[in-house]
Amino acid sequence: MTKYKLEYIWLDGYTPVPNLRGKTQIKEFSSFPTLAELPLWGFDGSSTMQAEGHSSDCVLKPVAVFPDGARKNGVLVMCEVMMPDGVTPHVSNKRATILDDPGAWFGFEQEYFFYKDGRPLGFPEHGYPAPQGPYYTGVGYSNVGSVARKIVEEHLELCLEAGINHEGINAEVAKGQWEFQIFGKGSKTAADQMWVARYLMMRLCESYGIDIEWHCKPLGDTDWNGSGMHANFSTEYMRTVGGKAYFEAMMKAFEKNWKEHIDVYGPDNDKRLTGKHETAPWNKFSYGVADRGASIRVPHSFVKGDLYRGYLEDRRPNSQGDPYQIASQILKTISEVPVSKSAAA
Missing domain, CATH: 3.10.20.70 (Glutamine synthetase, N-terminal domain)
Incomplete structure (x- = not known):
């Protein structure tokens, strides 16, 4: 024993x-x-x-x-x-009460800030560092510092050892801001893995004297990006059947339910979803091919050959959002869209 x-x-x-x-x-x-x-x-x-x-x-x-x-x-x-x-x-x-479907796949892009001494890691004691630009996927001490990459690499290893489907890491647009991606099949499975990945990151940072700032707009109304948790999603029907008519009906359902989505996509999203910094306004639904400023980004692969098949990216969920509720709300809205019985069979 x-x-x-x-x-x-x-x-x-x-x-x-x-x-x-x-x-x-x-x-x-x-x-x-x-x-x-x-x-x-x-x-x-x-x-x-x-x-x-x-x-x-x-x-x-x-x-x-x-x-x-x-x-x-x-x-x-x-x-x-x-x-x-x-x-x-x-x-x-x-x-315990969310809508779940093992045939629904979710990929969450978790953004966050490293914080030390009350400010983002790498920020000077007063004022701001050089403007955004070189930090996204940046390399070198002046862009990412001396400790952040060590932490994200250790976190990656911990997730992989845990069997969490960690799919990647990158430095983000603002200094001190990073992202990791988690993929799972089913609302509960994907969200379980995201919450445990968050736990592992916070526990790891204890030994470095660093906190994780999950707030979606910690720097307020400044010219610095906020943090999202973009939700990439697909159902078996979206992956195998799809179609333009089905896609357009789905977008109408998302537009109709925009308030229900915003209600569970994380607090203070009005501070992040302003129409600036690659965001759509929180109270206006939109979608577009490869449009990072839309509510729903439609990948080129989705519309290729006019198949309208594959996955979509909801860019509105924020870094504080509860992945259980986010995945459930997405599935709830999709379930309102009728499918072709012959095609589904």
Whole structure:
């Protein structure tokens, strides 16, 4: 038997953006534990905005498990928060109620800022560095500094060791801003991996004395890009059938539901979606081929040969957004669009 370090990870009850929480227990198993072998575990919900002090018990229900490359015999356990009966989802548990479809694929592009001493990494104590331009996919100390690339490379390795489908990294448009991409099949799978990837990044940065700033526009109304979490999405029907008529009907559904999307795409999006810095206005829906300033960017590969088949990119979700709710809202809107029964068959 081997003693494993189980890190139970969950989302707390803070609003409008939940925080990641984690605590460790040690359990013996004959081999790396399966999800079915992991027990429920209680915690004090009064300390996480999920219960009152006079009745503080909440329960963690494991829903996904990953190897933890930073620990010997380490296990990362993504959890849902349940009521004391261990069966009823807590009101803060968004994962339990979202729309899911294993045939729906999501690729999230997570942007964020490294922060140290109250400002983006590489910013001078007063004022701003040189204007945006050389930082995006930049190389060299003057562009990316001496520590950021080390962190993102270590984070990449931790994600890969965990079995997270990490698809790439790059320095972003603003100094101190970076991005990583996570791909998954199904709302819950993709979002589980994104939340664990966020957790790994935050935990890693502890040893560097650096924080992650997830806010979508931390520098306010300045000439510096904000941070998004662009959601690339497709369903099996979009990938195999598609068609111009279906695409146009889908865009009408997205336009009709623009408010429902903005409501779950992350707080303060009006500060980021201004029509500047490669964004569409938050209250005006648009789409266009290769248009980074549209709400939905349509790749050239999607319209190639007039097939209108493949994936689309919703550029409105922001860096603070909850991937569970983002994926679910996208699927909900797509489900309103009728499909050709003959083509689907």
